């Protein structure tokens with residue numbers, strides 16, 4: 001399992017490890033092209049947990065890959081629109097000509113194999129009732145992240161056509177377990193990213209959705225995983241990567257410990273609290 005760290009390229013090289021990957025964010029992506037060329041697994045978070053900034057997100061997306069034409073992205077996002085034959089019909093109803101709409105031109109940029117996924121912007125609200133997850137300095141006792149699955153699905157639909165050339169990760173939230181709340185068939189869907197509240201992340205519904213994602217050949221990522229115990233739990237339910245700010249806060253002490261845990265975690269069911277096999 002990969003431990004994705006938000007850190008610069010020199011730190012990536014210093015702590016080189018087969019289980020280490022880089023997590024870019026709209027606020028931190030220096031030497032992006034060099035990181036990809038170096039061969040590091042690269043994933044992209046949207047930082048919506050800390051506040052939705054569509055401009056910053058767009059700047060990062062544009063840096064990742066050359067942006068193809070609108071038509072090419074539309075064709076990728078909505079292939080069904082080009083699968084219907086057209087007919088030229090005269091006023092009396094006779095069919096003058098039958099034709100197929102032209103197939104999509106091959107003008108989408110190739111995705112580097114080590115660019116694994118890009119988290120499509122999602123919606124995180126606060127348990128206190130605020131529209132967005134409250135920033136650290138304003139956090140009160142009742143505050144805590146609460147994913148909004150319906151709003152996340154709507155935000156995914158809003159972005160999907162424009163970024164359909166990227167490998168996309170859909171963010172699972174509190175409520176994503178309800179029928180029809182995950183765009184499984186969206187073109188370009190490559191991963192699921194488990195966000196939302198701790199109760200959701202560590203609950204049986206998230207575990208079931210991760211199993212379903214893996215069965216469909218998608219990556220599964222769990223955000224905000226800051227202990228070896230949680231790393232083992234994430235691995236046990238089938239996650240392919242995790243991230244957590246704790247591993248880079250006291251990097252020298254924590255990052256090697258996290259990488260060791262990521263390397264030795266086993267995909268066997270364990271209880272999330274006791275780590276005992278189930």
Ligand SMILES: [Zn+2]
Nearest residue numbers: 126128134143
């Ligand atoms: Zn709050």
